């Protein structure tokens with residue numbers, strides 16, 4: 116198996132072989148609650164969308180969702196799961212796609228922890244760029260000290276150092292319905308763009 120998780124073939128192999136321990140088959144309760152707070156028309160980006168459960172929920176809620184993944188197997192699965200919202204899913208690289216206007220919200224679920232740590236600074240810069248001056252990142256963050264991954268864990272201090280220049284953390288809550296691979300080591304957090 117390919118070992119570099121910055122490459123699409125790493126993920127492609129796992130989806131094709133059905134080795135997907137991160138795939139919940141459902142949307143977590145924190146995100147379900149958060150989705151209810153979003154106004155219809157909210158422009159939402161879901162990077163590394165995988166099978167697309169979050170994209171389906173938010174499209175049903177009336178959000179203007181764009182879900183992207185750079186694995187074609189993931190995109191196929193997400194398009195199948197999204198049914199008549201399949202056109203909201205696109206094969207694209209988070210770091211390179213042409214986003215057009217800024218997004219209001221970016222959903223984080225097992226995306227940062229999928230990236231090698233050497234890419235995290237680029238993730239933070241790209242996220243700030245995609246969210247313009249007023250956007251929000253909402254999602255699940257994986258806290259763990261194991262140097263090996265994926266999933267690659269962070270610490271509260273490291274996440275603050277990564278996001279704190281551009282964002283302020285406005286929500287920090289426990290997660291009660293984690294998958295075994297994340298259990299006891301993930302939190303639901305919302306970070307809002309700092310005004311410059």
Ligand SMILES: C[S@@+](CC[C@H](N)C(=O)[O-])C[C@H]1O[C@@H](n2cnc3c(N)ncnc32)[C@H](O)[C@@H]1O
Pocket residue numbers: 120121123126127137138139162163164165166183184185186189207208209210224225226229
């Ligand atoms: C651990 S999986 C999580 C998938 C989904 N968010 C979930 O929770 O089920 C990480 C996903 O990120 C995708 N990915 C990794 N790097 C990417 C990039 N640069 N651009 C787009 N997708 C990427 C992978 O293909 C994979 O589907």
